[in-house]
Amino acid sequence: MDRRTISTRKSSKRKLEQDSEPENQDRHKIPATDTTAGYESRQKLTRDIQTQVDILNSSFSSLEADRAAAKRATSVLSQFAKTEELVDTMVDCGAVPALVTHLQAPPPTRGENGPKLYEHEVEKGSALALGLLAVKPEHQQLIVDAGALTHLVELLKRHKNVDNSRAVNGAVRKAADAITNLAHENSGIKTRVRIEGAISHLVELLEHADTKVQRAAAGALRTLAFKNDENKNQIVECNALPTLVMMLRSEDTAIHYEAVGVIGNLVHSSPHIKKAVLLAGALQPVIGLLSSPCSESQREAALLLGQFAAADSDCKVHIVQRGAVKPLIDMLESSDVQLKEMAAFALGRLAQETHNQAGIAHNGGIVPLLRLLDSKSGPLQHNAAFTLYGLVDNEDNVADLIKVGGFQKLQDGEFIIQQTKDCVAKTMKRLEEKIHGRVLNHLLYLMRVAERNIQRRVALALAYLCAPDDRKVVFIDKNGLDLLLGLLESGSVKLQCDGSVALYRLATKASSVFPVDAAPLSPTPQVYLGEQYVNNPTLSDVTFLIEGKRFYAHRICLLASSDAFRAMFDGGYREKMVMDVWFTYRRTQQLQERNAKDVEIPNIRWDVFELMMRFIYTGSVEINIDLAQDLLRAADQYLLDGLKRLCECTIAQDISVENVSLTYELSEGFNAMSLRESCILFILEQFDKLCTKPWYVVFSMHLSIP
DSSP: HHHHSSSSSSSSSOOGGGOOOTTTTTHHOTTTTTTTOOOOOOOOHHHHHHHHHHHHHHHOOHHHHHHHHHHHHHHHHHHHSSSSSEEEEEEEEHHHHHHHTTTTTOOOOOOOOOOOOTTHHHHHHHHHHHHHHTSSSGGHHHHTTTTHHHHHHHHTTHHHSOOOOOHHHHHHHHHHHHHHHHTTHHHHHHHHHHTTTHHHHHHHHHHHHSSSHHHHHHHHHHHHTTOHHHHHHHHHHHHHHHHHHHTOOOOOOOHHHHHHHHHHHTTTTTTHHHHHHHHHHHHHHHHGGGGSHHHHHHHHHHHHHHHHHOHHHHHHHHHTTTTOOHHHHTTTTOOOOHEEEEEEEEHHHTTTSHHHHHHHHHTHHHHHHHHTTOOHHHHHHHHHHHHHHHHHHSSHHHHHHTTTTTTHHHHHHHOSHHHHHHHHHHHHHHHHHHHHHHHHHHHHHHHHHHHHHHHHHHHHHHHHHHHGHHHHHHIIITHHHHHHHHHHHHHHHHHHHHHHHHHHOOOOOHHHSGGOOOOOOOSOHHHHHHHHTTTOTTTTTEEEETTTTTEEHHHHHHHOHHHHHHHHHOOOOOGGGGGGHHHHHHHHHHHHOOOTTEEEESSOOHHHHHHHHHHHSSHHHHHOHHHHHHHHHHHHTTTTHHHHHHHHHHHTTTTOTTTTHHHHHHHHHOOHHHHHHHHHHHHHTTHHHTTSTTHHHHHHHHHOOO
């Protein structure tokens, strides 16, 4: 976004009505809340406007009565033009050509000598009214086409031919103001103004004795320089820079505000003019304006310093050396959003230089910049984020940012525009790259000696940022894990949530592969007969009875699959893990005496048993979530570790806020360690949602989680 556009330009459209003549204000004032107050009808108001236009059309002469009538008419029309709702009516009534006519003095009467009656005052009133009409962009070209520019430029010259007087100065000032409004955001008219020769006269007026004339001339130059390279170059060629730089030092806030605005528009996107401005000595007075009582001057100065800082590294260093950093940081605390935005913009440019990075942090810039990340203004938020990105490039600032909670602020921030999100992501990456050597040692020192809340902030940050090789040192040797676990016992839900998520992040990073997505371990080496032998009587030497149905199997495949089947068929009593299978075998001995090949397996469904046998015969199987828990039970009973891991993986992928409690109990019941770890990780990750569950308090005590 264009920084000159972002900056408010309250003087771009001059408030011409502020200096209007007081004598007719009460008589012709239009109430702001109701433009028809005091009038019987809209038609009556239109007739009043038309009457004044008719007076102007009939009074262009040097006669005393005509001059007096023209003066009153321009004054009344100026009052009407202050009410925006009346501007279109005035244009429709033909006010523009009538007012343009009276921008020039009428021809002298025969034998007329000496000063003309109301000389300069009628022209001033006409310029004032036309300037007010030009506030509406749709009328700007109409006024120019009526010939106003030529006459306005002639008015700018009057100070040369007449002694300095209030009337002359007023006419010159209103002419400059009218040019400002005519050229506002209209590139074609800006060019016309230059062609008419106004720029050289406006530059000359910068040295006028009347400060109001100086301000008006500067305001016009400011508008003419905005996004118009030809106008910029001509302003510089007319030697405006020395005077503008002197105006920066003025104690009159209106003077230095207009001057810094002109310079800002001159240097925007013009590197050669930027160098010329610096050579003219503008840098120090611009820095001085950072402490101006005028917030608008402060804002313009900060914006201009941001532009200077983009020029080259030397200029960035000079800005800091000359004392700009502290007032810029103070401006970050202002209640003026745009002032904060421009200060952050300037600091962001300055923060791209190594020594400046340390200086900004040393002067207390980190905390107010972090606060600005909460702003509801997208540009302000982005400027703050960009500055922080620059600051963390310096290793000396990393620990300071983490110490005050900067990592959590960057991590938790709600950023409005994608550009800011990208900038924050790069900042986090830059932080991660800095966590080694003396930076890591500094953080470990803070974890040992700092206040408890700082220790916790460091531990939270390192859970995300430290390298894999440093995790043991940070979280085991230096008690970082205890700090994170301590957060779970905090009375603050926010701290509990931060600790839970950090532990989750640390646990997942500690594994080379995320547990839920991990492939199961290979089963115990065994004989795979293949799919074609599943429940096939060919060469079958054992038959299982499942739900009253026979399932044909082969001892060689079963014996190779697990200790449980070896205990069943070999009569071996290996260990306590196979007790249930052993007792099942004993209960089926009588049946085996009648039919040596039949083994009854109670308490298992046919489809579950079939899947288990399919795994034994092939080494792999697709598990439906509906059968996964029963199959897990069977795999645990028959000591099929590979199948058990497959079941755990399937169940883990179905963990939700609603079922995590039951899933954890399932993992405990069948010693499913991988599934248990997945449940714990899920609980840590989803702490904010789970801590409100009615079962959570009892369950968390079992898990040592509050």
